[in-house]
Structures are given as structure tokens and as C-alpha cells.
Amino acid sequence: MAEVRARAPGKIILSGEHAVVHGSTAVAAAIDLYTHVSFRLDSPLPPENGDGSVELELKDMALVFSWSSSRLKEVLGDGFADSSTPVSCSPGRIKSIAALVEEQNIPEAKFWLSSGVSCFLYLYTSIHGYKRGKVVVTSDLPLGSGLGSSASFCVSVAGALLALSDAISVDTSQTEWFKFSKNELELVNRWAFEGEKIIHGKPSGIDNTVSTFGGMIQFRSGELTHIKSSAPLRMLITNTKVGRNTKALVAGVSERASRHPDAMASVFTAVDFISKELSAIIQSPAQDDISITAREEKIEELMEMNQGLLQCMGVSHAAIEMVLRTMLKYKLASKLTGAGGGGCVLTLLPTWLLLSSIHAASSA
Numbered sequence: 001m002a003e004v005r006a007r008a009p010g011k012i013i014l015s016g017e018h019a020v021v022h023g024s025t026a027v028a029a030a031i032d033l034y035t036h037v038s039f040r041l042d043s044p045l046p047p048e049n050g051d052g053s054v055e056l057e058l059k060d061m062a063l064v065f066s067w068s069s070s071r072l073k074e075v076l077g078d079g080f081a082d083s084s085t086p087v088s089c090s091p092g093r094i095k096s097i098a099a100l101v102e103e104q105n106i107p108e109a110k111f112w113l114s115s116g117v118s119c120f121l122y123l124y125t126s127i128h129g130y131k132r133g134k135v136v137v138t139s140d141l142p143l144g145s146g147l148g149s150s151a152s153f154c155v156s157v158a159g160a161l162l163a164l165s166d167a168i169s170v171d172t173s174q175t176e177w178f179k180f181s182k183n184e185l186e187l188v189n190r191w192a193f194e195g196e197k198i199i200h201g202k203p204s205g206i207d208n209t210v211s212t213f214g215g216m217i218q219f220r221s222g223e224l225t226h227i228k229s230s231a232p233l234r235m236l237i238t239n240t241k242v243g244r245n246t247k248a249l250v251a252g253v254s255e256r257a258s259r260h261p262d263a264m265a266s267v268f269t270a271v272d273f274i275s276k277e278l279s280a281i282i283q284s285p286a287q288d289d290i291s292i293t294a295r296e297e298k299i300e301e302l303m304e305m306n307q308g309l310l311q312c313m314g315v316s317h318a319a320i321e322m323v324l325r326t327m328l329k330y331k332l333a334s335k336l337t338g339a340g341g342g343g344c345v346l347t348l349l350p351t352w353l354l355l356s357s358i359h360a361a362s363s364a
């Protein structure tokens with residue numbers, strides 16, 4: 001028996017969601033909220049004791065799913081697992097996995113979990129075949145709210161599974177956090193991307209990439225550049241608590257793009273320029289109060305322009321608009337983050353606001 005724990009962060013998208021699926025540049029940053037996974041890989045049972053099972057516990061929801069190794073083999077066939085070579089889940093395999101997930105009777109009110117459970121089964125059986133083991137998941141993130149819970153789920157599950165695979169061997173006797181090498185992180189990221197495909201349909205890869213590598217990134221067509229902000233950027237995250245589904249929203253934007261190809265191509269190009277400019281401003285040095293204010297005003301303007309284009313793509317929502325209007329009363333600029341249609345809104349908290357609250361506190 002061997003056991004590991006892994007965690008991976010959620011993210012905010014500062015600019016470029018949706019357009020990034022269509023090849024535009026986007027800017028994203030990891031946030032300090034994580035999905036946590038523990039994985040225990042059990043030793044094989046002696047033949048007289050049966051064949052064991054693969055178990056998934058979603059602790060926050062008090063749900064446990066379990067498949068016997070023989071049932072998995074019966075439905076998915078004899079295919080062998082190769083942890084070092086990420087492969088896409090074929091339509092046939094997706095169907096078989098969906099049947100295995102359906103057998104688990106996920107509560108009707110939580111049907112949206114099925115894609116996450118399917119993604120788990122895909123990653124598990126692709127990396128460890130039908131070996132018996134148990135994965136326990138908890139998350140700090142709100143699910144389906146634009147903070148990348150799906151990607152952090154994929155990255156943390158892939159990371160934990162790979163840590164006990166032939167591809168990456170972790171010394172399980174140590175209790176310190178083990179840091180994956182760049183090549184190992186790349187492997188985790190590629191598997192997580194395959195998982196994210198099951199949840200998002202057509203992911204750009206930005207969420208799994210920023211969750212795997214952390215920090216702040218500029219991302220375009222699978223290529224990432226690490227960037228560093230020259231001064232602190234404070235963002236308020238407001239959750240509208242309006243539920244939505246990234247897969248459906250991404251598909252909706254693609255449909256709009258096929259109805260209005262030229263107009264939407266221009267929208268995606270505009271977003272590409274916005275993200276590149278935002279990335280440059282974020283990195284540009286700002287020494288004094290005047291340049292800090294100028295920098296923040298430019299960022300606010302770009303966030304508002306990006307929000308306008310997200311409205312153009314049809315992914316805003318009345319609840320998002322309400323947050324935007326409320327923040328505007330305080331002269332604060334906002335945009336949705338992630339897939340939109342509900343979920344979370346980002347508001348830049350400029351330095352003047354911080355200074356005026358410090359002033360108010362000290363004169364009180």
C-alpha cells in the first residue's frame with residue numbers, strides 16, 4: 001500500500017476567457033484556493049479474496065462511488081494503462097464510462113457532478129488500469145463558478161495518480177511537500193488537459209496550465225509565458241451564486257461564431273489585443289503614485305472593454321450586470337471571470353481605495 005496527497009489551485013482570468021478557446025491571448029493567475037486529493041494505492045488481493053475496487057469519495061458532498069475491478073474490466077475491456085503517454089478519451093470510451101457513472105445513482109440534484117466523476121474514472125483507469133485504490137477529494141473552491149474548479153480537480157487528481165505511477169516515482173516515506181520537476185509538471189498538465197476535455201468539451205488549456213504551474217501566465221494556443229506583476233494587483237471576487245456550466249457556454253460561443261464568423265473573428269482579435277496590452281501593463285514598472293494610478297486606470301479600462309466583448313459573445317448575465325453596476329457606483333471597474341453566464345465577477349481594488357480606507361480608519 002502507498003499513499004500520497006496532492007493539491008492544485010483555482011484561477012482567475014484577468015482577460016481573454018472564451019476568446020482563448022478560439023486562439024486569442026489570455027491572462028490568468030492562480031488563486032489561493034485549492035482542490036485537495038489523497039490517493040491510496042492498495043496492494044493486489046490474493047485471488048481467493050476477490051478483485052478489489054476503485055473508490056472515489058467526494059468528501060464535501062458526502063458521496064462515495066465505487067466500482068469493482070472486474071466490472072471496470074468488463075465494461076472498459078482489457079486495455080492496458082500507460083501513465084507516461086496522455087491520450088484523448090475516445091467517444092466509445094466516454095460512452096462506456098458514462099454507463100459506469102450512471103450505475104452509481106448520482107443524486108438528481110447533483111447530476112452536474114457526472115462529468116467530474118467520468119473524468120476521474122478516465123484518469124484513474126488510464127493511469128492505473130483496474131488496480132484497487134481510493135481517492136478522496138475536498139475543495140476550497142465553489143464548483144461551476146468560473147474559478148477553475150474543474151481544472152484544479154483534473155490537475156490534483158492527475159498529480160496524485162501520477163505520483164504513484166511508473167511515470168513519476170515519489171518517495172512516499174517523506175512527509176514534506178514534494179515538488180515535481182518541469183517535465184513531471186508537463187506530464188501532469190497533459191493528463192489534466194485530457195480530463196478537462198471531458199468536463200469542458202473544448203477547453204483552451206489555460207485553466208489546467210495555470211493550475212499546474214501556478215503564478216500568473218499569458219497563454220495563447222497552448223503556449224504559456226510566465227509573467228510577473230510589477231506592483232500588487234488586488235482583486236475582489238464576487239460570486240453571483242448563479243449556477244452555470246462551462247461546457248454549454250463554450251459551445252454557445254462557438255455556435256455564435258459559426259453564425260457570424262467575420263464579426264466574431266473581429267471580437268476575438270480585439271480580445272487578443274486587450275490581453276496583450278494588459279499583460280504589458282501588468283509587467284511595466286510603476287514607481288510613483290502617479291504611475292501606479294495611471295497603470296490601474298489602464299487596467300480598469302481594459303477590463304471594461306473585455307467585459308463589453310464578453311457581452312457581445314453572449315456570456316454575461318443579469319446577476320453579473322448587477323454586480324458591475326453596483327461596483328460602478330463606487331467607481332470600481334469589473335468583469336466576469338471564467339465562462340460567465342453567472343459565476344464570479346472580478347473587481348479591481350485600486351490603490352486610492354486602499355489609501356482612503358486606511359485614512360478613514362486612522363481618522364476614526
Ligand SMILES: Nc1ncnc2c1ncn2[C@@H]1O[C@H](COP(=O)(O)OP(=O)(O)O)[C@@H](O)[C@H]1O
Pocket residue numbers: 035058112113114115116117137138139142143144145146147148149150151153199200244245246247338339
Ligand atoms: N471537487 C470536485 N469534485 C467532483 N467534481 C468536480 C470537482 N470540482 C469540479 N468538478 C467538476 O467540474 C464541474 C465544474 O466545472 P466548470 O463547469 O468548468 O466550472 P469551474 O471550472 O468554473 O468551476 C463540476 O460540475 C464537476 O463535474
Ligand SMILES: C[C@@](O)(CCOP(=O)(O)O)CC(=O)O
Pocket residue numbers: 016017018019020021145146147148149150200202203204205206207246250337338339340
Ligand atoms: C471559458 C473558458 O475560457 C474558461 C472557463 O473557465 P471556468 O471553467 O468557468 O472556470 C474556457 C477555456 O478556456 O477552456
Ligand SMILES: [Mg+2]
Pocket residue numbers: 148149150151200207246
Ligand atoms: Mg472549468
